[in-house]
Amino acid sequence: MIRTSGPRRRAPRTGVDWFLTFLRVAALTVIAVGLLAFIWQEIDTDNPFARWANPNATGLTGAQFRGLIVSGVAQGCMYGLIALGYSMVYGVLGFINFAHGEVFMVGAMTGMITSNKLADAGLWESNFIGSLVFIVIVSMIVCTLTAVIMERVAYRPLRGSPRLIPLITSIGVSFFIQNASIVLLGPAAKAYPDVPDWVKDQHTFMQIEGARILVVVVAAVSMFVLWYLVEHTKGGKAMRAVAEDAEIAALMGIDVNRTIVKVFAVGGAMAGLAGILWGILFRSVIHTTGFLPGIKAFSAAVVGGIGHLGGAMAGGISIGVAESVGPLLILEPLGVSGVSQLRDAVAFAVLIGVLLLRPAGIFGERLPAEDRT
Amino acid sequence: MTATVASETGSAGPAETPLAPSRPVLAQDWRRLVRMGAVGAVAQIFIALSNMPVRLDERLVVKPILSLGYLTLLIVPFAAGHRVGHQIKREGMAVYAAGAHEVAGGAACGAVAGGGVSLLAVLLANFDLREPLVNWSPMLAELLAFGNATWFAVVIWLLIGAAVGGSGGALRVLGPSTRRAVVTMALAVGGTAVLEPLVVDLAEGMRLEALTDRLYAPRGGINWTSALGLAAASGILAVLGRGRVRQAREHVAALEGAKRTRTNLGLIALTGAALVILPLFAGKLTNELLANVGLFVLLALGLNVVVGLAGILDLGYVAFFAVGSYSAAVLTAATSPRINPEMPWLVALIVVVIITGLVGLFIGAPVIRMRGDYLAIVTLGFGEIIRLIFLSDWLSGWFGGSQGITKIPGAGIFGLTSVAGTDPRRVFYLVLAFCAIAIYVSWRLERSRLGRAWMAVREDETVAEAMGINTVNVKLLAFVVGAVLGSFSGAIFSAKVGSVFPNSFLILVSIVILVVVIFGGMGSIVGVIAGSAVLIGVLGGPKQPGLLAEFSEFKLLIYGALLIWMMLARPEGLIPSVRRSRELHQQEMAQDAWLKGQVEDDDGNGGGRAAPAT
Numbered sequence: 001m002i003r004t005s006g007p008r009r010r011a012p013r014t015g016v017d018w019f020l021t022f023l024r025v026a027a028l029t030v031i032a033v034g035l036l037a038f039i040w041q042e043i044d045t046d047n048p049f050a051r052w053a054n055p056n057a058t059g060l061t062g063a064q065f066r067g068l069i070v071s072g073v074a075q076g077c078m079y080g081l082i083a084l085g086y087s088m089v090y091g092v093l094g095f096i097n098f099a100h101g102e103v104f105m106v107g108a109m110t111g112m113i114t115s116n117k118l119a120d121a122g123l124w125e126s127n128f129i130g131s132l133v134f135i136v137i138v139s140m141i142v143c144t145l146t147a148v149i150m151e152r153v154a155y156r157p158l159r160g161s162p163r164l165i166p167l168i169t170s171i172g173v174s175f176f177i178q179n180a181s182i183v184l185l186g187p188a189a190k191a192y193p194d195v196p197d198w199v200k201d202q203h204t205f206m207q208i209e210g211a212r213i214l215v216v217v218v219a220a221v222s223m224f225v226l227w228y229l230v231e232h233t234k235g236g237k238a239m240r241a242v243a244e245d246a247e248i249a250a251l252m253g254i255d256v257n258r259t260i261v262k263v264f265a266v267g268g269a270m271a272g273l274a275g276i277l278w279g280i281l282f283r284s285v286i287h288t289t290g291f292l293p294g295i296k297a298f299s300a301a302v303v304g305g306i307g308h309l310g311g312a313m314a315g316g317i318s319i320g321v322a323e324s325v326g327p328l329l330i331l332e333p334l335g336v337s338g339v340s341q342l343r344d345a346v347a348f349a350v351l352i353g354v355l356l357l358r359p360a361g362i363f364g365e366r367l368p369a370e371d372r373t
Numbered sequence: 374m375t376a377t378v379a380s381e382t383g384s385a386g387p388a389e390t391p392l393a394p395s396r397p398v399l400a401q402d403w404r405r406l407v408r409m410g411a412v413g414a415v416a417q418i419f420i421a422l423s424n425m426p427v428r429l430d431e432r433l434v435v436k437p438i439l440s441l442g443y444l445t446l447l448i449v450p451f452a453a454g455h456r457v458g459h460q461i462k463r464e465g466m467a468v469y470a471a472g473a474h475e476v477a478g479g480a481a482c483g484a485v486a487g488g489g490v491s492l493l494a495v496l497l498a499n500f501d502l503r504e505p506l507v508n509w510s511p512m513l514a515e516l517l518a519f520g521n522a523t524w525f526a527v528v529i530w531l532l533i534g535a536a537v538g539g540s541g542g543a544l545r546v547l548g549p550s551t552r553r554a555v556v557t558m559a560l561a562v563g564g565t566a567v568l569e570p571l572v573v574d575l576a577e578g579m580r581l582e583a584l585t586d587r588l589y590a591p592r593g594g595i596n597w598t599s600a601l602g603l604a605a606a607s608g609i610l611a612v613l614g615r616g617r618v619r620q621a622r623e624h625v626a627a628l629e630g631a632k633r634t635r636t637n638l639g640l641i642a643l644t645g646a647a648l649v650i651l652p653l654f655a656g657k658l659t660n661e662l663l664a665n666v667g668l669f670v671l672l673a674l675g676l677n678v679v680v681g682l683a684g685i686l687d688l689g690y691v692a693f694f695a696v697g698s699y700s701a702a703v704l705t706a707a708t709s710p711r712i713n714p715e716m717p718w719l720v721a722l723i724v725v726v727i728i729t730g731l732v733g734l735f736i737g738a739p740v741i742r743m744r745g746d747y748l749a750i751v752t753l754g755f756g757e758i759i760r761l762i763f764l765s766d767w768l769s770g771w772f773g774g775s776q777g778i779t780k781i782p783g784a785g786i787f788g789l790t791s792v793a794g795t796d797p798r799r800v801f802y803l804v805l806a807f808c809a810i811a812i813y814v815s816w817r818l819e820r821s822r823l824g825r826a827w828m829a830v831r832e833d834e835t836v837a838e839a840m841g842i843n844t845v846n847v848k849l850l851a852f853v854v855g856a857v858l859g860s861f862s863g864a865i866f867s868a869k870v871g872s873v874f875p876n877s878f879l880i881l882v883s884i885v886i887l888v889v890v891i892f893g894g895m896g897s898i899v900g901v902i903a904g905s906a907v908l909i910g911v912l913g914g915p916k917q918p919g920l921l922a923e924f925s926e927f928k929l930l931i932y933g934a935l936l937i938w939m940m941l942a943r944p945e946g947l948i949p950s951v952r953r954s955r956e957l958h959q960q961e962m963a964q965d966a967w968l969k970g971q972v973e974d975d976d977g978n979g980g981g982r983a984a985p986a987t
Contacts, residue, residue, distance in 0.1 A: 014843075014845060014846070016738050016741065016742075016845050016846070016849065019738045020738060020739060020742075023738070023739055095746060096746045096749070096750060098750075113504075113505045116504065116505075117504070153937075154937055154940075154941070157941055158940065158941065161944070161957075162957070163745060163746060164684075164686050164745050164746065164749075165940055165944055166940075167686065167745075167746050167749060168686070168887070168891065168936065168940055169936070169937055169940040169941070171688070171884060171887070171936065172888075172933050172934070172935075172936030172937040172940065173933070173937055174933075175881075175884055175929065175932060175933030175936065176930060176933030176934050176936075176937060177933075178929075178933075179927075179929045179930035179933055180419070180423070180930060182926075182929075182930075183422075183423035183424060183425075183508075183926065183927060183930055184419075184422055184423060184506055184507070184508070185505055185506065185507060186507035291880075295750065295753065295754065295757075298750055299750075299754075302747070336767045341761065341764065341765045341766060341767075342761060342762075342765055342767065344757065344761055345757075345758045345761045345762065345765075348751075348754035348755070348757060348758050349758070351750070351751065351754055352739060352740075352751055352754060352755075355739075355740075355743060355747060355751060356739055359743070359747075
C-alpha cells in the first residue's frame, strides 16, 4: 500500500482557485470565531462579544458537554462500521457503493423483525444477551446475502465500464431497496421491543447510558476482528492484493471475483451489525433509515482516507462528534437559532470541508493502481 | 454435431450466417433454465407481496379478461420464457434456428416461475406472516386462487406459467415480420389501455364520445371485442406498413444540406403545431398532465446539459429547482415573510436567473475539481443542505420554515394574462414556451464551441486539457447553464402550485430527474423529452400522478429497477445520442472489429467484405 505523493504540477491560479481559497478562509474563520465565542462564553457568561453574537446563548454545562461527546462517539462508531463497507469496496473496485446505506437499513429492519418475534415468544426479556447475539447473527447473514446478491446482479456485469456507470447503478439499487421496503413492510416507522433497564439507564460510570457503552464495545470488538481478518489471514491478504492491483493479483493465482464477493460480504456483515446497533440506540426504524447514515458513513470514509480501515473508524467518530457537538459549539454562539435541525447540514459541511482542505483524508488514501492520479 | 454445424457456417462466410437446424426438444440447458425460472419465481413472489396485483386489479386492460394486476404477474414468466431461448451470438459459433426447443424451454422455465406463485399460495394458506409483511392478506390469496381453493391456485399457476412462458418462447419461433406484427398488436392494445384517460379526455373535447364509448367499457378497460378489432387493425397495418417507417427514416437521414434543414423544420413545425392545438381540445386533467411533463422536460433538459453533455454527475440538481422556486416565491408573493417586493413575474424571473446562476457558481466552484464520484456525493449533500436550510428555524423569518410560502400569485405575462395552477392549459402553454427556449438553447449549445468542449471533457478530461480547454471554467459553465434551466422550471412551478414547501424538494426529485435523463438517453435532446413524456406522463413524477395513477405507490420502485436495468442493458438510453453511445461501446466496437478482421483472415479473406480497421 504505497501512498502516492509525486511532485505536483503547479497550475496557474484561476478565479476558481481564488474563490476556493476564499471559501477555505471563510470556513476556518467561521469555525474559529464560533469556537472563540463559545470558549469566552464558558469563561464569562456576560462578556460583550458573546452577548453581541447571540444574546440568548446559554453555553453548556460540563455534563451536557460530556453527554454530547458520548452520544457523538457512539453514533460515530456506528458510522465507522458502515464506513468500513464503503471504504473496502472503494479500495477494491474504485466506485462508491451508494446502496451500502441501504444494506445497513436492511440490517436494522431484520433486527426489528427478529427481535419483535423473539419478544412475542418471551425470549427477549428472559434472555436479552442471548437474543441480542441471535439477532446480530441473523442480521449479519441477511445483510451479507443482500450485499453479495447486489454485487452479483448489479455490479459484476458492469466491471470495467466507466466509473460513473456503477455509481449510477448503485443509486438505482439504493432507490429500489428503499422502495421495496416500503411496499413489502409498509411506509410507517417500526419500533424495536423495549430493552432491559440496564441498557436504558445511565450508569454510575461517568453517567453514560448502557446502550452507548454497548455500541462502543461492540464496535471496538468487531473492528479488532476485522483488522485481524484483513491483516492476518490469507483471505485478507488476497483482499489487499486485489486492492493494490487486481490484474497482478489474478496472475498470482488469486480468484479476483471471489475476493470481491468476500469484500462485499464483510462490508455487508459490518453494516448488519451497525443496523442492530442503530436499533438498540434509537429503537425505531423506517425505510429512509439508511440514507443519511449512509451518506455520513461515506463522508466518514473520505474523512479518514478511503481504503484505510482504521481511518474509516476514526472518520466515523469524527463525523459523529462533529455533528453532535458542532451545531452547539460553533453555530449557536454565532446566533443561529434552532441549531439541532442543522446537524445533518453540519455532517455534510464536514465532508465538503475535508474535501476542500485535505481531499485525501486524515490518514491518506489507499486506492487501486489505476485510480491513483 | 456441433462441429459439422460450425464448419457449415464457416464455409458460408460471415456475411449472412445461416441458421443451424433447430435443437431437439430435450437438449435444454437445464441449469440455465432452472436458474432463470427461479429468478422469475422470486420476482413473482416479490411482485405478489408488493401488493401490485391486488392494487392494480381494478384497472382493467381488456374488459373481462385481463387486469393490470394480473398483467404484472404474467409479464414475468413471459419474459423468463422469452429470455431463456436467447442465444449469445459469437463470431464463428453456430446459431440454431428457433423451434420446438425454444417453446418447450420457455414453457418449462415459465412453469418454474409460475411455481413461485403456487408456493406463495400454499404459504399464504398455511402461515400468517402479516406481522412484518403488510400485504400478507386473504385478499391476495383469493386473487391468486381466482376465488377457488388453494390446490386450484397451485395447479393453475403452474399451467399459466407454462402457457405464458411457452408463448414467450414461441415469440422466437416466429419470422421477423410476424413477430413485428404480434409485438405491434400487443403494443397497440396495451398502449390504448394505458392511454385511456387521455384518449377519453381528448375524445370528449373533440365530441367523439361515440368512438370511445365503443372502444372502452363504461368502468374502464377496453371491451374485448374492440380489443380484438384493434389488434386485427394494428396487425394488418404492421404487415402493410412493413419497412415503410424505416424507409422513411432512412430517406430523411440520407437527405443533406438545405433539404435536410427544410424537412427538419417541417417536422418541428408539425410537432409544435400539434402541441399548440392539442390542449385546446383537452380537458383539465390532460392539460395538467401535459404541464407536469413539460416541467420535467425543462428540468431534464437542464440536467442533460450537466450530466449528458459535460459528464458531471450532479445528484443535487433539485437544489437549483428549489432555489428557483423559492426566489420566485419570495420576489412575487405578498405573503413572503421578510422581503416582499411583489415584482411582476417576468421581472422576477430575471432576478431568479441571476440568483440561481450565482448559486450554481457557488456550489459548482468548490466541487468542480473533485473526482466524478466524490462530486456526485457532495452535490447530493448540497442538495440536502439547501433543503435543510429552507426548512430550518434559523431562516424561517425569510423563507417560512416548514410552513413554506403560500398564496403565490400566478405568473403574469406583460399584464396580458395571468398563469396560475387553476388553469392548467395556460400553464402548459407557458411551459411549452420555456421548453422551446430550453430546447433551442441546448441544441445550439451542443453544436457550439462550448458544447464540443463539454463533450471533450466528458470523454477524457486529461486530453481535453491538453487540447487547451480550460476544463474548470468549462465545467463550471455547464453547472451554471444547468442551474439556470432548472430555475425556469422552479419559477413556473411556484406560480403553478401557488405555494412552496421544503418537502417538495427532496433528494428523490433529483433521482427521478436523473432516471428520466438516463432512460431517455444522456446527451440526446429528443431522448430526454421522450424519457420525460414516457416516465412522467405514464407513471408520474415524485408527487404528480401520471396516466397510471394506480401505480403511484410503486412508481419509485419501478424507477429504481428501471435505473438498474437501463445501466445494465442499455446505458445509452432509449433514444441515444450517437456520440455518447459510441463512447460507451467503444471497447466492444473495437473488439468486434478486431474479431471480424480475424475471422475473415481465417477464412482466407472470404465473404467479400472489406475488413474493418482495428
